[in-house]
Amino acid sequence: MKIRLRVTAAAMAAGPLAFGLAGCGETGQPSGPSGPATGKGGMKIGLLLPDNHTPRWETFDRPLIEKKIKELCGNCTVEYANAEGDVATQQHQVDAMISRGVDVLVLSSVDATSSASSVEEAKEANIPVVSYDHLSRGPISGYVSFDGRQVGRLQAHALLEAMGREAANGGQIVMMNGDPSDPNTVQFKKGALSVLKGKVRIGKAYDTVGWRPENANVNMSGAIAALGADSIDGVYAANDGLARGVISALKAAKIKPLPPVTGQDAELAAVQRIVSGEQYMTVYKPFRPEADAAAEMAVALGRGEKLDRIATSKVSGPSGENVPAVLLTPVSATLAHIKDTVVKDGMYTIKQICTDKYKAACDRAGLTP
Template structure:
């Protein structure tokens, strides 16, 4: 009897070890290799190319396979892309949304099929999101406004907003406007206008700023732009009027072209959102969700369907004074690329 008990104990321990080991690395609860479906908004943009590369690299380190597809800035295509990923028997869905209001049918289908969805940097509304990882978005907007105000805190300001379908754009705007409001109330700043930029397209932003400059007879003191792509378009329009470097412009994403503009004095500020950090965190979270494990959060955000567990990452304000100690020191860009020597 004693021998039988010992044998049963050994077999139990062996079974538990087997179950535990089968779920280590990149295996799901069934012991099969984890399959991650990654739906990206638009790989034509430098930012998302880097996110994809870092994400795939980390996921592969964790033993998971990644199937990714880009919607090329088309919300209808992204909906179809997600439905196609679901049909491929993925274990977890990761989405960088083009339109945070149009994807809920596909996300709910994934949930019904037992596939958890991780919202990557952009929230998706009115659906069952398992987890959300992003930056402190209002702080990004505050930093954009602060970077401009450090150069000029009086005069005629224009706000160039992001895509109206991007849920993040409203947080950027709120952060910027909250920062500008005391100056507006004192009469130091006049907000001469604002406009959203369809799909964050630089060509659209260029037309907006050209039209604004014409309407205002070039009388503008600063442009708070919601990212580097449209901020670059604003600088282009200003340059055509001989105003580049005279009218401070903001941005975000720390695109190389923006860093070069900052080095030249043509752009006042960008906001560096450590892309490698969010990509690595999202890859880790995706693998954990596929295994049914708890994912770290430091807050929550209601998306109209539920309070979604959220992990916020701190952004970094980048100006001409700290290029070397931020993006260059972090290896995001080289000094040679930024300064051209």
């Protein structure tokens, strides 16, 4: 009881915002009841996602996780909150969910280091935490994501392939890495550099705070000014949002043809850029198996079960402990793979991709309903 009272006091000190955000989506409306869960297996699971400027979180991850939880546990409820890219907001949301008595937290952290205190609070309240997509600091109970180094390797191999002769001649690239506070960024970068080093010259490399496309745009404009518009043979962009910012800067500088640009997450806009020839590739990470694994972990932990049946891998936690993990395999998706990846898996339909703006490009690519 003392633990519950201490956490409640912390949430109250954070102000009304902490309670208002718990269980709320973008609209601020509750996404789950505030009363105690009832019935066999009727637990409350908190779901906290990091931002709303990356489309995947609201479009795929949230609904898929909520759906799987309901399939596994009909009496379970999901308390949802999106931090909108703000560390303090997410900390308040965790406090509020603890005070409301959730049984398990599924957390995709805004900042892995800053999340450590929140994860520690959850542990003190006997609430296990599943770290989702981003490896959070602190005493997490499980981790679900994709092999980050393999993501970087796929991006780098695709970039070299697209550069062709320029790569063979030691061409010059710009690296637009992700947020330096995100452990995934480190893994993506290590994977990419293991392929790129010794093959191409890295003219400029940037860490992009907040994974924000506008920051990538500013950085790319700086790279163009420093290196020259005609001397950039390719761009490693760590995800599709950064690719969007990069391509906008390249187009503003009137660079034609555009150098190949990588990406990640298979956002609809990125798939359309691949169809139109503005972006060379994206890394497709099937969201359903990732979401399903997180839901399975959360329900199992809420029932007091071990994760051995679900988690077949281990990752090293911040204190060196072995954390049960599900590490999934990413897929490289260029124009030739659109049908066999995002369309085949039902992520998007041809109709969604091939709007009027992209119809001619789709026709040339053989993307027809």
